[in-house]
Amino acid sequence: MKILVGYKRVVDYNVRIQVKPDGTGVVTDGVKLSANPFDDIALEEALRLREKGVAEEVVVVGIGPADLTAHLRNGLAMGANRAIHVVTTDAVQPLTAARVFQKLIEKEQPGLVILGKQAIDDDANQTGQMLAALWDRPQATFASKVEIADGKVTVTREVDAGLEVIEAELPAVITTDLRLNEPRFIKLPDIMKAKSKPIDSIEFGSLGVEANDHLKTTHYAAPAKRSKGVMVKDAAELVAALKQKGLL
Amino acid sequence: MSKILVIAEHLNGKLNSSTARAVSAAAAIKPDAIDVLVLADNADAIAADAAKIDGVSRVLTIARAENAHPLAAVLAPQIAKASAGYSHVFAPSTTFGKDVLPRVAALLGVAQVSDVMSVEGSHTFKRPIYAGNAIITVEADAGSTVVATIRTASWAAAATGANNAPVETLSVDVTLPTHTRFVELQSGKSDRPDLQSASKVVSGGRGVGSKENFEIIYKFADKIGAAVGASRAAVDAGYVPSDLQVGQTGKIIAPELYMAIGISGAIQHLTGIKDAGTIVAINKDGEAPIFEIADIGLVGDLFKILPELEQALG
Ligand SMILES: Cc1cc2nc3c(=O)[nH]c(=O)nc-3n(C[C@H](O)[C@H](O)[C@H](O)COP(=O)(O)OP(=O)(O)OC[C@H]3O[C@@H](n4cnc5c(N)ncnc54)[C@H](O)[C@@H]3O)c2cc1C
Ligand SMILES: Cc1cc2nc3c(=O)[nH]c(=O)nc-3n(C[C@H](O)[C@H](O)[C@H](O)COP(=O)(O)OP(=O)(O)OC[C@H]3O[C@@H](n4cnc5c(N)ncnc54)[C@H](O)[C@@H]3O)c2cc1C
Numbered sequence: 435m436k437i438l439v440g441y442k443r444v445v446d447y448n449v450r451i452q453v454k455p456d457g458t459g460v461v462t463d464g465v466k467l468s469a470n471p472f473d474d475i476a477l478e479e480a481l482r483l484r485e486k487g488v489a490e491e492v493v494v495v496g497i498g499p500a501d502l503t504a505h506l507r508n509g510l511a512m513g514a515n516r517a518i519h520v521v522t523t524d525a526v527q528p529l530t531a532a533r534v535f536q537k538l539i540e541k542e543q544p545g546l547v548i549l550g551k552q553a554i555d556d557d558a559n560q561t562g563q564m565l566a567a568l569w570d571r572p573q574a575t576f577a578s579k580v581e582i583a584d585g586k587v588t589v590t591r592e593v594d595a596g597l598e599v600i601e602a603e604l605p606a607v608i609t610t611d612l613r614l615n616e617p618r619f620i621k622l623p624d625i626m627k628a629k630s631k632p633i634d635s636i637e638f639g640s641l642g643v644e645a646n647d648h649l650k651t652t653h654y655a656a657p658a659k660r661s662k663g664v665m666v667k668d669a670a671e672l673v674a675a676l677k678q679k680g681l682l
Numbered sequence: 683m684s685k686i687l688v689i690a691e692h693l694n695g696k697l698n699s700s701t702a703r704a705v706s707a708a709a710a711i712k713p714d715a716i717d718v719l720v721l722a723d724n725a726d727a728i729a730a731d732a733a734k735i736d737g738v739s740r741v742l743t744i745a746r747a748e749n750a751h752p753l754a755a756v757l758a759p760q761i762a763k764a765s766a767g768y769s770h771v772f773a774p775s776t777t778f779g780k781d782v783l784p785r786v787a788a789l790l791g792v793a794q795v796s797d798v799m800s801v802e803g804s805h806t807f808k809r810p811i812y813a814g815n816a817i818i819t820v821e822a823d824a825g826s827t828v829v830a831t832i833r834t835a836s837w838a839a840a841a842t843g844a845n846n847a848p849v850e851t852l853s854v855d856v857t858l859p860t861h862t863r864f865v866e867l868q869s870g871k872s873d874r875p876d877l878q879s880a881s882k883v884v885s886g887g888r889g890v891g892s893k894e895n896f897e898i899i900y901k902f903a904d905k906i907g908a909a910v911g912a913s914r915a916a917v918d919a920g921y922v923p924s925d926l927q928v929g930q931t932g933k934i935i936a937p938e939l940y941m942a943i944g945i946s947g948a949i950q951h952l953t954g955i956k957d958a959g960t961i962v963a964i965n966k967d968g969e970a971p972i973f974e975i976a977d978i979g980l981v982g983d984l985f986k987i988l989p990e991l992e993q994a995l996g
Contacts, residue, residue, distance in 0.1 A: 596869030
């Protein structure tokens with residue numbers, strides 16, 4: 435079985451995002467970029483399935499500008515067999531990303547696609563579900579446990595009410611939650627080895643995907659700030675303050 | 683002319699309050715009609731609850747055995763069919779809505795607006811990105827159905843009681859997939875208030891130190907009638923189950939009182955509590971970032987302070 439993994443590059447989760455004063459975007463020049471944490475988890479899960487003998491090949495997919503190759507090399511260094519780079523300088527909305535994956539699926543015929551449950555930049559939480567719809571296959575979102583046997587995948591999902599277990603026939607789309615696994619660290623020799631692994635570049639325009647730009651972002655703003663609070667010195671003062679506000 | 687279809691969320695035959703929050707967001711558009719769609723195996727009791735929500739014009743039910751559990755692959759084609767004639771389809775941005783609605787959007791070939799915080803016009807909305815560190819204004823295409831999930835923490839639940847909307851059964855002609863099956867739901871049954879809708883929440887973090895120690899959090903929460911939450915670190919360390927996680931990748935909540943105990947205040951945690959009325963922080967480190975956003979801060983050892991608080995409460 436072959437596994438396709440979404441491997442998106444985003445602003446590192448430690449960066450404190452600043453909105454540009456003129457409201458046209460957020461400052462991304464010179465900030466640290468990393469793999470979307472959920473995508474590192476997706477890749478780790480795919481690698482573990484390969485190590486268990488459930489899968490033979492793991493392919494990381496990135497959609498983005500020319501300099502995305504350095505990021506894809508990290509995915510290769512982590513252990514993916516090869517990478518596909520869909521080259522575009524345009525903003526890619528989730529439906530478009532899903533359509534790109536659908537095209538790649540037609541060509542690659544994977545048994546499983548693993549994406550992050552959300553990318554931590556746009557926090558859209560859509561691409562996997564949209565892909566499953568377009569592909570007309572099962573989806574198992576927010577996965578915290580994945581087991582594959584007999585052409586079926588059993589997934590434990592983190593839902594508001596607790597943990598939901600579902601069973602789906604393969605091929606299927608899984609999106610990862612944080613507790614699925616802990617991604618491995620990349621070691622130096624792996625970076626050297628990754629240099630010889632293939633990255634296929636495909637021009638976005640050549641895929642025949644209709645770019646969806648139904649949503650226009652017209653303005654960016656910083657969130658409303660909470661005003662600075664007060665410090666109390668002990669439990670009695672805290673109780674008094676809460677009683678005064680009518681909260682206790 | 684706007685006509686809005688709101689997808690009802692329910693569990694164990696009961697309507698979830700997130701539905702009434704999504705109705706509030708729908709009402710903000712001042713539409714001609716708000717219809718609530720209930721997909722269930724047995725929809726009657728849920729539909730009766732939904733019919734009482736202010737502003738609801740009609741409740742539509744699709745009762746089929748396949749709808750016993752909320753499987754996105756099964757629900758989405760029915761919702762996509764039912765959405766014909768509606769200008770907007772809304773669902774709460776809970777794990778239910780997040781799972782099913784993008785699948786509906788893709789079937790309709792339209793984009794989805796995730797986590798609507800405010801309505802600026804029939805096709806213009808505000809939503810958070812980067813864990814709430816930026817708020818964008820997005821305009822949806824006027825010629826397509828608007829599919830959107832509603833950030834429940836931003837909307838008060840529409841009032842219930844005064845309304846008595848008609849309930850109608852709907853039959854949609856779609857073949858449903860059988861490739862996905864529900865196995866079980868493991869939920870930590872608890873008599874405590876529900877984290878997502880509670881007016882008071884007491885959360886513990888890594889500072890609590892162990893599963894056993896977490897009893898002190900439960901005990902205090904029970905004393906003041908609060909729901910219990912946790913940071914990711916506390917969940918990862920196994921102190922509490924995952925459905926108690928508050929934050930960017932957990933639950934986004936807006937209680938009147940939020941008490942963060944032994945929680946440092948990482949940006950991903952703060953995302954989940956930005957709309958809380960009053961935030962109280964108890965932490966032994968006076969430099970912890972949680973104090974930058976807390977309305978009331980108390981520096982000290984939680985194991986000393988919590989018993990003192992209980993005593994002060996009598
Ligand atoms: C002003 C603006 C500028 C933008 N500029 C760019 C840009 O220069 N380049 C760009 O690529 N996008 C750009 N985007 C698009 C944006 O960053 C997201 O790629 C897009 O909106 C998808 O949303 P999401 O990633 O939050 O989706 P989600 O549904 O949250 O993503 C879930 C998962 O889908 C997969 N996935 C989604 N997108 C990709 C991808 N591109 N590559 C690999 N896997 C993916 C990942 O596994 C991810 O974890 C821009 C958006 C805006 C609003
Ligand atoms: C992609 C991503 C998503 C994430 N999503 C979330 C999320 O949804 N929710 C979330 O919470 N986190 C999330 N995180 C994790 C987040 O970055 C932090 O690691 C986490 O919130 C830290 O939890 P904590 O405050 O309990 O632990 P710590 O940061 O370790 O803080 C513990 C605090 O307890 C205090 N303390 C210790 N002992 C005592 C005592 N006896 N009395 C009083 N105080 C004491 C310490 O001073 C310290 O401030 C996410 C991270 C990533 C990368």
